[in-house]
Amino acid sequence: MRQYDRAEMTGSRGVLGRCADWCFESPNRFASGVALGALPVATYLALTDDLPITMNQEENVRNALKLAAYVTLPMVAFCVTTLGTYILGAFCWDSKDRRRTKLSDYKKIWNLEEEVARNVVPTMALGPPVQIAYSREEFLKERLAFGIGTRLRGLSQEHRNPGLAIDAALRFFDEGSYDCAVDCMKDALDWLGGRRPQISLLMGPSSKVYKVANLFQRKVETQELANYMVLSALDMFQRPERAFYWSELGRRVAVEFDSPRKREMYVFHALLASAQRRSDERDAWRDAIQLLMESGEVESASGRETRSRVFRFSGDFFANTLVVKQRPSLQSLVSEYDWTVRAKEYCPGGVKVPECVYVSDEGDNLSCLALRFCKGDVLYERLEKGDKSAVLRVADALGCFVRLPGEGLARQDLRAKAQGKLADVNLGVPAGLQERVLGAYSVIVDACSKVPWVPNGDKHPEQWIQGEELVALDWEVDGLVPVSFDPANFLSYRSFFNPADERDFIARYVQSCAKGGFSVEPARFLPAYHAGVAHRALCFAGAWSDPKRVSMRNYRREVLLRGARAFGDMARDCSELAGKYQGELAVLADSYQKMADLMGP
Known part of the structure; x- marks a missing residue:
């Protein structure tokens, strides 16, 4: 029989380490296994325990409660295991993409909250309100998607519904598909088109439940940037001014703890600034592009040969968000920015020009024009x-x-x-x-x-x-x-x-x-x-x-x-x-x- 040494048993890639990764990466998955294990136990107890119906009312009540306990045992096991695994993982488990919560983190977060609260909220130039609602067809299809992110994403793209895109993002976050989740967030922000969202009565209760859940998750996983993105996106539907607070706090948390997802947080903050037509939009994009250029890998924007250097940042989310053009002449980039913005007014139906999000000035040392990626x-x-x-x-x-x-x-x-x-x-x-x-x-x-x-x-x-x-x-x-x-x-x-x-x-x-x-x-x-x-x-x-x-x-x-x-x-x-x-x-x-x-x- 093979002998395992201590390092292999307890190391991050050893047997125990892999088991811990499997459990903590998805508490729901681990809890589902525990619930399945509890199902035959509950069935055995329910069938073997003598629970007769008698003339004694009190005894009948006790028997009914016993039977209910047996029947709900798998559900209780699932809920308790999910919560316990989640909290234990938050405080004890480190991985490539997330770090465990330490008690000292709470003081740092509190200081950051104080700093952001003292900030002046940028002005917003939101357009007329738009109702974010589920049609009957969308509501039924969402229920039939059984929470699978890919199905919900397809449904949101079919109807271009920001609410469904946020639902899909939440599922992807649960599934550990971070890039897909932030990509859905991007779709939701883009489809709003600078308008003030208003959610329907059907969406209201579910969004409040999501918000309460994410507020709890933020208290447990203080460094997890997904929580700040979700809270910001949910407040965008209910309290647009509060959405800035969460995304700005997420940016500062990313910097304070040197988060591996810092780039995603910065780009999300910039996307939110564009969606809300905020006065800090240019600064948000400048910060995001500077960070991407410092730490991101690049790839050609297309297979075509061009006079300018035209590239995207590697990774599905970044590649499908931005195209950056660089030339030695800053004046020519500024001129192209001006003409692109001007041409937008003359586009006929079915035709558009790229959305310019940032053009360099003399002081940023970037010498670039950044545009939103156009799929096709x-x-x-x-x-x-x-x-x-x-x-x-x-x-x-x-x-x-x-x-x-x-x-x-x-x-x-x-x-x-x-x-x-x-x-x-x-x-x-x-x-x-x-x-x-x-x-x-x-x-x-x-x-x-x-x-x-x-x-x-x-x-x-x-x-x-x-x-x-x-x-x-x-x-x-x-x-x-x-x-x-x-x-x-x-x-x-x-x-x-x-x-x-x-x-x-x-x-x-x-x-x-x-x-x-x-x-x-x-x-x-x-x-x-x-x-x-x-x-x-x-x-x-x-x-x-x-x-x-x-x-x-x-x-x-x-x-x-x-x-x-x-x-x-x-x-x-x-x-x-x-x-x-x-x-x-x-x-x-x-x-x-x-x-x-x-x-x-």
């Missing part, structure tokens, strides 16, 4: 698979975005932009060929001068997320461009579209522009569109020559050939330009063909 697929990847279901919605959205005010923006110098791309050593265009292109570039400048100019959104297929809604990304607006550039950017990026697709897109785009006050004559728009295809082809080829854009380098020839064909299309659709610039159109078509040949097969 990059539209470019959908188009690669042949899915064009969102294309006309993009046309509608681009037509709405032309209404963005462009005061203070200068017109982009198209010839200078082309000159910069041609001179890029990574593109490798010979000097003589550069001069030929620039010498004939007046036809592009002339065609583009005949249409209105609008802020440059640069919305090609990699700048959209297709999910529940269509999301327009990357508002790096740096000047005004012809109104025809938006469809040119989107349609000419890759060979995803046939001529019929292009005609439908352009018609929809022009129609959407007209609703915004930009009435464009087709005779002027089409030549400007073809000029945009040619100009953007040169810009794309230059950008894709960057050594970092490995996956897109192979498409430089393809895009330049599209640019070459655009000059023939321009001659076909505009006899005026064809007569005036016949030689230039021929030179440009030939030059683009030669540049395409330089890119290889």
Whole structure:
């Protein structure tokens, strides 16, 4: 027989240690086992004890009480074991994610409570009240979910019900699924949308029971941050001003005891600040992002290649909450923040822009723009698979975005932009060929001068997320461009579209522009569109020559050939330009063909 040494028997990973972990990780699970063990005992006692019905009323009462004791023995065993295991574990058991409560902790917590109570509660700009209720269907489905967190989470997402999301979070906390629990908390806060929640009569009693239970748990497990999150979330439904107290106290407890869940607590506090439109929202997000950058691991936000450093923090909860963008130029990040906020006002139904939560200033040394994560697929990847279901919605959205005010923006110098791309050593265009292109570039400048100019959104297929809604990304607006550039950017990026697709897109785009006050004559728009295809082809080829854009380098020839064909299309659709610039159109078509040949097969 194998001999166990003392260290293995009592160590954290020894037999006794593993048994303690199993019991204390889930007191309900251990108590369920005890209750099952008590069931045959109770059955045996009830069947073997002689409990006759007699004429003596007092004896009948005693027998009835005995029988009730036998029947309820498993339930009593479950309740007593749950409570005993929970309290014993709270004071005696340490694990990777939680630390046992010490008597000295209570004095520290009391001091923290005093500090938070002296704080001035930030002002809130909550919108109109919204009723948080269960429909009859939701109530029945919740009861049938039997408290399983995954089922409740699916139900909450189906109905976008914050109350059900909080219920799911409570179940996940009980199951030990911390990431899933805080993710449900995030959903509940997001779905409130800055409105003041009001709970229904049906939800009121259950939320009060949850609150009493968590107040007791906080007294026992003083360092457990889940208790502070739950209390904050529950008070958000009943006393929004009190919700700040619990989340701020949770943050201070996390710092005081150096909690392993400190990052989750900080992000929850920031999410709550956004949900309540509090005056400390920016500070809350700054603190959370600083902590994540100091202690969190990062991963790429997508598989796409970008000019900026775009990343998420590792872990399901963090990855599904924030996307962070970094660039050396702080001014460009501030500008992108401003344009993203501005574009939100012009989004049509079913389209949105990312929610900006923080942009750096000169003093934080972060040099970042933080945005809420948008779930979905990059539209470019959908188009690669042949899915064009969102294309006309993009046309509608681009037509709405032309209404963005462009005061203070200068017109982009198209010839200078082309000159910069041609001179890029990574593109490798010979000097003589550069001069030929620039010498004939007046036809592009002339065609583009005949249409209105609008802020440059640069919305090609990699700048959209297709999910529940269509999301327009990357508002790096740096000047005004012809109104025809938006469809040119989107349609000419890759060979995803046939001529019929292009005609439908352009018609929809022009129609959407007209609703915004930009009435464009087709005779002027089409030549400007073809000029945009040619100009953007040169810009794309230059950008894709960057050594970092490995996956897109192979498409430089393809895009330049599209640019070459655009000059023939321009001659076909505009006899005026064809007569005036016949030689230039021929030179440009030939030059683009030669540049395409330089890119290889």
